Amino acid sequence: xxxxxxxxxxxxxxxxxxxxxxxxxxxxxxxxxxxxxxxxxxxxxxxxxxxxxxxxxxxxxxxxxxxxxxxxxxxxxxxxxxxxxxxxxxxxxxxxxxxxxxxxxxxxxxxxxx
Amino acid sequence: xxxxxxxxxxxxxxxxxxxxxxxxxxxxxxxxxxxxxxxxxxxxxxxxxxxxxxxxxxxxxxxxxxxxxxxxxxxxxxxxxxxxxxxxxxxxxxxxxxxxxxxxxxxxxxxxxxxx
Numbered sequence: 001x002x003x004x005x006x007x008x009x010x011x012x013x014x015x016x017x018x019x020x021x022x023x024x025x026x027x028x029x030x031x032x033x034x035x036x037x038x039x040x041x042x043x044x045x046x047x048x049x050x051x052x053x054x055x056x057x058x059x060x061x062x063x064x065x066x067x068x069x070x071x072x073x074x075x076x077x078x079x080x081x082x083x084x085x086x087x088x089x090x091x092x093x094x095x096x097x098x099x100x101x102x103x104x105x106x107x108x109x110x111x112x113x114x
Numbered sequence: 115x116x117x118x119x120x121x122x123x124x125x126x127x128x129x130x131x132x133x134x135x136x137x138x139x140x141x142x143x144x145x146x147x148x149x150x151x152x153x154x155x156x157x158x159x160x161x162x163x164x165x166x167x168x169x170x171x172x173x174x175x176x177x178x179x180x181x182x183x184x185x186x187x188x189x190x191x192x193x194x195x196x197x198x199x200x201x202x203x204x205x206x207x208x209x210x211x212x213x214x215x216x217x218x219x220x221x222x223x224x225x226x227x228x229x230x
Contacts, residue, residue, distance in 0.1 A: 004157065042222060043204065043222045044158075044204070044218075046217035046218065093157075095158075103218065105159075107155070108157065
C-alpha cells in the first residue's frame with residue numbers, strides 16, 4: 001500500500017520557538033494532503049487541507065498564521081507551528097491522497113512545548 | 115454538517131469471543147463511512163469502507179460492518195477476537211461519496227481491550 005512518512009516522530013521545543021513537521025508521500029504523488037491534530041485519548045480533528053501549489057484551507061478555529069502549511073511539491077507538505085506554546089503540545093498527523101479516494105495516514109509527530 | 119458518535123469509549127472482550135464496536139452517524143449527504151484502527155506508535159490503518167454499494171462491508175483481519183440507513187448506524191464486528199486486535203478504533207464519515215475529496219470527520223474512538 002501507499003506509504004506516508006512524517007519527520008520528526010517526536011520533537012521537544014521551548015516556548016516561543018517555531019518547529020517544522022514534514023509529511024512525505026513515499027511512493028505516490030499526493031494531490032491533496034491533510035493535517036490533523038489529536039489530543040491525548042481524543043479523536044483526530046482536521047486542521048487544514050492543502051493542495052499542491054495552492055494555499056491551504058483551514059478549518060474554523062485554526063489560526064493560519066500560527067500553523068503555517070506549505071505544499072510545495074506532490075510528495076511533500078510541511079506544517080510549521082510558529083511561536084509555540086505549551087497548549088500547542090499535541091500529536092500531529094498528516095494524510096495524503098493521490099488520484100484515488102483513499103487517504104493514507106502518516107505515523108504522527110508528538111510535539112511537546114516546554 | 116456531519117458527525118459521528120461512537121457509543122463506547124472502551125470495550126473489553128475475551129480472546130476468541132465476538133467483538134462489537136458501535137457507531138452512529140449523521141450527515142446531510144449520502145455519506146461514505148469508514149473504520150480505521152490505530153495501534154500505538156503506528157499510523158492509522160483503514161479497516162473497511164462503505165461508499166453506497168453493498169451495505170455489508172468486509173474488511174481486513176476478519177472485520178466487517180453493516181450500514182443501516184434507517185438506524186444511521188455503522189457498527190463494526192468480528193466473530194472472534196485476537197490479542198493483536200487490541201487498539202484504538204475510529205469510526206469516520208466523509209460527506210462526499212468519493213470519500214477523499216474532503217477532510218474526514220472522526221468519532222472519539224473506542225479502545226478495544228482483549229482479555230487473555
